Structures are given as structure tokens and as C-alpha cells.
Amino acid sequence: MIVGVPREIKTNENRIAMTPGGVELLVSKGHQVIVEHDGGLNSGYTNKMYADSGASIETDVEAIWATAEMIVKVKEPQAVEIAHTRPGQIVFTYFHFAADKDLTLGFLKTNAWAVAYETIENKAHKLPLLEPMSEVAGRMATQEGARFLEHNNGGRGVLLGGVPGVHPGTVMVLGGGIVGTHATKIAAGMGAHVYILDINLDRLRELDDIMPKNVTTLYSSPATIRELLPKVDLVVGAVLLPGAKAPRLITREMLSLMKKGSVIVDVAVDQGGCVETCKPTTHENPTFFVDGILHYCVANMPGAVPYTSTIALTNATLPYVVKLANNGVENALKSDAGFALGLNMIDGKVTCKAVAEAFGLEYTPVDQVLS
Secondary structure, eight states, rough: OOOEEEEOOTOOOOOOSSSHHHHHHHTTOOEEEEEEEEEEGGGGGOHHHHTTTTTTEOOOOOHHHHHSEEEEEESSHHHHHHOOOOTTTTEOOOOOOGGGGHHHHHHHHHTTTTEEEEGGOOTTTTOOOTTHHHHHHHHHEEEEHHTTTSGGGGGGOOOOOOTTTOOOOEEEOOOOOOHHHHHHHHHHTTOOOOEEEEOOHHHHHHHHSOOTTTTTEOOOOOOHHHHHHOOOEEEEOOOOOOOOOOOOOOOGGGGGGGOOTOOOEEEGGGTTTBBTTTOOOSSSSEEETTTTTTEEEEEEEEGHHHHHHHHHHHHHHHHHHHHHHHHOHHHHHHHHHHHHHTTETTTEEEHHHHHHHHHHBBBHHHHHHOO
């Protein structure tokens, strides 16, 4: 199979979808890999490193899209990339369709295979291709939140860990999944007082066992959130409904309960956000204020640490890329029910129920299109 790896063009997206080591593995199995010129530079990989691994280096991105049977990316296709997509082509990337109607309707018209990293499940019903970037984003959420709590960056001037004789900062993490767990670990390690909320009691019991004493687990409800908001300096939104829009847990009205200069980091923004007042931002302009509360809503947080993120992502995606290349998309998906859940669209049909429901589109079950 001919596999294309274009340079990411989303604003401030510095990752690339494949390392030279990934190229070497695919080439060893008889596949051809085309990498866009300088596509890996921001992740620390030169054209020579890719060429030495067996890739062809192509300066014309349109030629990559025209030639490749499968495109492997990091972020959702931008409008110009959707225009290059052709019927029957496999596009394997993070899509997050439910948060973007224009992307959904635009890609639907291509009649291509949209295989989404974020909805693939493994045998344990976990999301193996979302986990590594969730780990990065969770750790960054606290790191960025602590940075923007500094007065010079717009925050109320709180040091999360405090110092002897001064109270530490207080953090509320909404969601006890991968993002929330890693955000909590970093906040607790800094010395902050952390509340982590979830609606899964079994998960709360697990977290209570593994987290240090400065972490309190609480059952999530609107009443609990309202009770905590006046106390917190940093809120991390870390909720996830696979493939669907994130639930709104904090309304604009609730912002009036918070201290001026407090910070919200909504990691769920690429799924629509769990805070009503959040909207996607970029690494160039990451923050904005609403009612005196600083919002950080960068939709591709791991793009700021591309060396770490590219390796972590490729570690997870490469086995699936190899399976698609070796077996073809239909056989690969038919042989693995969890992998098949990654199919969000094909032939103008929406095969992810959550995406169809988000925009009132007709839903076609995956097994029906693969039969």
C-alpha cells in the first residue's frame, strides 16, 4: 500500500503522524511511504532521517494526496485537505467530528474512509489511540493552568504549591479518566489541594486508593460543582464521551461563583467543551477572559510538545497503520470489532452513532457497510 504522511497545517500543530522508525517498519513489510518535505522538522526528524528509513520525500503535498491510498495524519483534515481527498481513500487521524459540523458535512461529501483514532477500542473497551495524547494533555493542563495563574499572564497570582505559611492553590478536575488522572497527578505533585470529580463510583474508589492525601475524590453533580467553584483557583475540564460532544458541566452563570483571575483549562474543547463559555483557541492566542475568568482552550495542546507527542502517538497508532496497510481497510476492520468502531464515515454514510446524533444525520451501523 502507498501511505502518505503530509505535514500538519493546523495552526501551531508541530507533530507529525509517523516517526522514521514507523516508516522503516512499513517499508520492511513491502509498503511505500511518502513523507512531505520538512514535515517532521518540528518533531526533531529531518528529511534525511526519513529517507534513510526508506521514505520518499515529496515537496508537492497535492501529489501526496493524489498518490497515497492511505493518508496518516495527526489532526482533522483542514478545508484544503478535504478538497484533496478522493473517494475510497483511507484517512486515518483524529477527527472529532461531533464538535465540528462543517468538517463533518465536508468530509461526508468525499466518500472516503474516515477512520478516527479517538473511537477505536481495544479488548478492554479502552481507547488506545486517545490515551497517549490524553496523558500529554492532562499533564499539560495543570502545567498551563499553573502558568496562567501567574499575575503577569492574567491570573490571580497564585502559586499552586504554595509555600510554608501560605495556603496552596486549589484545583478542581472534572472527570476521572486519562486526562483527569494525569492532570491530578501533576497538580498533586506540585502540592496543590485537588478535588477530582466523576460519576463512576468504581473509578472514584480506584482514584482514592492511588492518589496522595492532598487529593479528594467527589461524586460529580451540579450542586457539588457549584459548591467548589468559589474555592478553586484552577478548573480542568477533562470529561469524555467517546465520539460525542462533551456534556456542559459549567454554565456561564456559574462563572460568577469563581474568584476573578481564576483559570479554566478545558481539555474537552476539541469535543465541544464541558464549559459553556469555552471556544477553541490556538497556541498563538491561547487564552481569553469571560466575566473575569481566564479561559485556556487550545484544541491541540500536545502540539506544543511535538517531540514527546509524536513518539507517544506513533507508539500507539503504528500497529493499526500496519494492519490497515497489510490487510486493506475492509479486512482490517472486519477482523477486529474494536478497530471497526474507528470507522466514522464511508461512501457518504455516517457510521458513528454519536456523530450522526450530534447533527441529526442518518446513521448506518458499521457492520452494515462492512457486510
